[in-house]
Amino acid sequence: MPTQPMLKFVKFDRDMPAKRIADERKRDFQEIYSEFAKEKAEEQSSRCSQCGVPFCQSHCPLHNNIPDWLHLTATGRLKEAYEVSQQTNTFPEICGRICPQDRLCEGNCVIEQSGHGTVTIGAVEKYITDLAWENGWVRPIQPSTDLDLTVGIIGAGPGGLAAAERLRAAGVKVCVYDRYDRAGGLLTYGIPGFKLEKDIVARRIGLCYELQNWRGFFFF
Numbered sequence: 573m574p575t576q577p578m579l580k581f582v583k584f585d586r587d588m589p590a591k592r593i594a595d596e597r598k599r600d601f602q603e604i605y606s607e608f609a610k611e612k613a614e615e616q617s618s619r620c621s622q623c624g625v626p627f628c629q630s631h632c633p634l635h636n637n638i639p640d641w642l643h644l645t646a647t648g649r650l651k652e653a654y655e656v657s658q659q660t661n662t663f664p665e666i667c668g669r670i671c672p673q674d675r676l677c678e679g680n681c682v683i684e685q686s687g688h689g690t691v692t693i694g695a696v697e698k699y700i701t702d703l704a705w706e707n708g709w710v711r712p713i714q715p716s717t718d719l720d721l722t723v724g725i726i727g728a729g730p731g732g733l734a735a736a737e738r739l740r741a742a743g744v745k746v747c748v749y750d751r752y753d754r755a756g757g758l759l760t761y762g763i764p765g766f767k768l769e770k771d772i773v774a775r776r777i778g779l780c781y782e783l784q785n786w787r788g789f790f791f792f
């Protein structure tokens with residue numbers, strides 16, 4: 573008889589990736605939490621009860637298809653998990669790190685409400701997207717057609733970058749303008765490195781330069 577891969581909240585407690593030791597952290601400005609190991613990500617994903625009405629998803633501003641990518645992670649289909657997660661989100665590795673999950677998906681998770689402790693959605697999202705980068709699964713969008721249209725976007729923060737990517741996917745050429753000397757906005761200048769290391773932001777911005785017909789950033 574096939575085994576049930578999900579609903580393991582009755583077997584496993586909620587667990588977060590380990591914090592780096594304080595002695596190490598006080599010598600640098602890098603992120604506090606280490607990464608999940610594969611087995612831990614699968615275990616924590618398997619705690620999800622695959623709700624018919626998934627409050628995690630309805631309370632996510634992006635309506636990320638969280639139950640599906642948790643199921644795919646729990647069953648070891650990690651590339652597919654990443655592909656589902658990035659369909660609704662331009663920056664899943666960044667949201668996994670800095671979203672206020674306690675007020676959104678995790679705070680409204682059904683097993684959190686029933687006292688079992690939420691599924692650690694953000695940490696799993698971070699894990700599968702970092703893995704996708706390591707394995708070369710993150711590729712720039714290729715528009716199927718190029719339109720004779722160019723749009724200028726004011727602001728190279730997360731909103732501007734997300735809009736640029738979606739417009740480029742639709743075949744529109746894009747120029748992004750910003751008053752600072754590099755892209756990222758709040759991600760670069762507002763959020764400290766211990767929450768979001770800057771090479772993570774730079775890696776995502778670098779993907780824009782790989783977009784076919786990318787018109788560029790213009791800094792003033």
Ligand code: SF4
Pocket residue numbers: 619620621622623626627628629638639642680681682683691693
């Ligand atoms: S609300 Fe929690 S248990 Fe239900 S589908 Fe979402 S993550 Fe899984």
